[in-house]
Amino acid sequence: MEGNGGRSGRRNDSISSVMSLGTDNNNNNNNTSPSWSAAPADQRSSRAEQVLDHEASVHMLSSHYAPEDHSYMEGSNSDTDQSDMMSPLEIRHAIFEMLDELPQCASTDLVTPYQKAATLPPVTQDSLCELDVGRIINNPKLRHDVNFDRELHFRPNLDGPRGKTKLKSADEYWKAVLAELEVYRAVGFRLMTSRSDEELEYWTCMIKANQIRLPGIFTTIYEILKTLVPERDQAIVAERLDVEMIMQQICKGVFNLLDLAQWLATILKAHCAPMRDDWIDQMLEGTTQGVEEGNQKAVVVGLRQTLAILEAMKLDVANHQIRHLRSLLIDDTVNFQQKYHAHKIAAGRFKVKGARDWFKAEEALLSGCNLAPTPLETFSSAVLRSLLSQSPIPHFPDTFHLDYERLRQLRSDIHNMIQLDMCNKAFDVLIKDKVSEQTRAAGKKTLQFRITGIIGDSGLYLENLENLSAEIVRLVLELEGSDRTFDSDMNSIVEHYLRTELPLASSAFGIQLQSILDTELPRLCNAVKSSARLPLLALHDVMLPPIQPAGKGAAAKPIAEPLLDEILKRVTHLAVIHWHVWSPIIYNLQVAVGSTDLGSPDNNTDTAHVNTNTASPSSVASTPDMQSQTGGFTQLNPSITNSHSQE
Incomplete structure (x- = not known):
């Protein structure tokens, strides 16, 4: 399978209007392209001017917006220092003004999300780290809760006010990505039609300064995907998701998004549960439509679905681990919690x-x-x-x-x-x-x-x-x-x-x-x-x-x-586990100090005492199929949602 790095410098018309530097496939005449040139700094739209004045007054310009701060900005053909031509603040203002003049901004404000939204996607490898098997078996809350819920599993925690805030932030982020794609398209057209070295350098500076969120999306896809595939597939994943190469191809107008989406669909289906296949097909269909029709919104939806699918796959792996480890985790509850708490008490x-x-x-x-x-x-x-x-x-x-x-x-x-x-x-x-x-x-x-x-x-x-x-x-x-x-x-x-x-x-x-x-x-x-x-x-x-599963021969449903x-049954369950864990530490003070018997349901907890010098919490021994990845989230109870990461 050909890697991204193997493509020629030839312009790829199938994505020219989406994430490359070409004109819109459906609107090739100059009248429909954004009317933009290297205008003087005092020619500003009202919204862009307000943004610039606000940033200048409170000195909020972050260094990561400067072109030289991005690793993907290497390899420019210009011998002139970009900072000599335009300051970072001027570059930002130019992008804001361009966005404000785009037809898409007539109905949707893209400047504000572009300026204020997060620079990393809502789902990242770091946000999923608690789904990792190592974090699961050392998570005291999860290991305790598993005793009380047979169907305990992870899911994204989007409940309550905090969940609404997260959803709103995610929506703003993807609007900012849409704005970024529109800038790639508008600046890309000007870059390819530049007639002088100064013009070329100006638009090159602009397109590199626009690399704010897109590199993070491809980096996140790579980081999550590499934890979901076996060792034999690591090399092809690294080749196809070489983020620096992808960004260079986008800047040159030769990036084939459709080819990447098709490859992603194939590898995702090879490693996910069959129930995810329809979702993957929807992602590929939407991305294909976006590329072929020059529909930037469809492309954003496709990227968003890709991250959602990867998140779901990580959750599937984590929930499989919980099911696999359930008996071990329950059986080891007393031992783990006593060592965990004894370590904290001693400290x-x-x-x-x-x-x-x-x-x-x-x-x-x-x-x-x-x-x-x-x-x-x-x-x-x-x-x-x-x-x-x-x-x-x-x-x-x-x-x-x-x-x-x-x-x-x-x-x-x-x-x-x-x-x-x-x-x-x-x-x-x-x-x-x-x-x-x-x-x-x-x-x-x-x-x-x-x-x-x-x-x-x-x-x-x-x-x-x-x-x-x-x-x-x-x-x-x-x-x-x-x-x-x-x-x-x-x-x-x-x-x-x-x-x-x-x-x-x-x-x-x-x-x-x-x-x-x-x-x-x-x-x-x-x-x-x-x-x-x-x-x-x-x-x-x-x-x-x-x-009991429903169906022929199933036992009758018990009367509530x-x-x-x-x-009282729930109180009994809670009290028994608490007694087993804490009675040797707190409630049986008449027992001789120094005993190393930590007590268990099979031992006489009335005669056990914890040694507070016990080592830090032990982990359940990993089995071969536990050496994969995960990262945790929110533990879901059919009636109560308990957060283990969260957020």
Whole structure:
């Protein structure tokens, strides 16, 4: 396969209007080309003038915009120092003015993205580095989370305000790339029609100064692709993606983008999952259309899709590694975390006093009630008491730092359960004995469904109090057979009741939390005690049973557990893993200091103690198929997204 360096200096008409220095294939007359010549500096468009004046006033010109700072700018035929002809600021202004005069800027501002957008693509090898297998097996958050999610995998983290900001920045970047391509085309035409050495040098200086983002795109494609192909393909990848050669060919108008896209499509299909083939075909089809029709936007879309495909391939590899390593990572949880935390404690970067005080406070509280719990029972009680705290911010020690999101979600689920129960009680107050028990029970199911529709995933009951009250009244009237859908007196009763009961700080809420603690603590202690005897891999299978595939012969779908039982199950899982990791370090202080037994689910954790002089965290031994690449991102839970890189 011919490399980029082997092409002749002959102009390639198939891409002359896209990323080369020629005229537009579809518009070859001079009237449609940008009207641009070496105009005096005082002839400025208003937008370009504002940009220049702003940059000059605050001295924001970066040195990387100067032509001599780019490695791709070597090999100029001019003997004249470019800086003697034009300053970097003048070069920048000339490019801004040219962009402002392009027909494309009539509907889209290309100057601002060109000036302000990032110089590197949104996806780079550095941004994907956490998908690397070495980072995966040494990522404490991921190694902890894998215990709680059978379907844990990476995906780009584009959720929330930060995700919106990233998407907006990416859009601005690709607009800037479009602007850069338009400059290549406009300056390229002038460069090829120059009639004097000064003109040639002027436009050469301009086109080299325009090499801001395009080199970074090809460099990123090369860096990511070389981590995805085997050793035998490394040489051809390096040859075809020689970035300096590509930029020289672009400047001379002989770069064959279509040929490169076809080669990329072939090599990507050879090393990606079959499900990515259609995406690769779309990339190639769009790039081909852009080259043949001189459509710069289509070319930008093709480049953007190429990076997205490479990112997806890296994610596929990382998720394959997680599936492959899952059992090893779970089985090694206690050993890894104890060494990891012992190393931080020994270095003075992790304090355990707060956790010891938290445990001793619970121990003192239970002793004051004439109870003699075991350390494990004391710990279980402390976990549930903190979880059911009426304080807006629960008091969990720093040892739970890897579980904060899980604990937050557990508290939210408990609060939602209590607030839903309060809505049911308001319904009971209104309905009284006006309907049968069967109708009342069916009404509560209907009410739960409607409340879920009002609240959604937000859990904001107080913020939706008026809507909740109106819905409860409407349902009561409906069950009573009334033609009305609203009753102001009934609505006032319900609103007053909910406004008094629903707040977390209300006495009614506190009574509900205390009731759960009193009734469920014995169950939790028994569950933790029995579950602590299991190896972590067996515990994982018990707490997260495999989902049976649908189809003939598949087991019937189990009936969903009651919400409180499901919550206690999650608390048990979390508490058992925490106990195995931290009991030798914090909670069993009566054990002799200096024991090197780090404890495990198969050992007696009541007699283990960690040696804080343990070496730094160990890594799971790499197997041959783990020596490939990856880089991490955002760990995805079917219900909760946890970020491991992120960003």
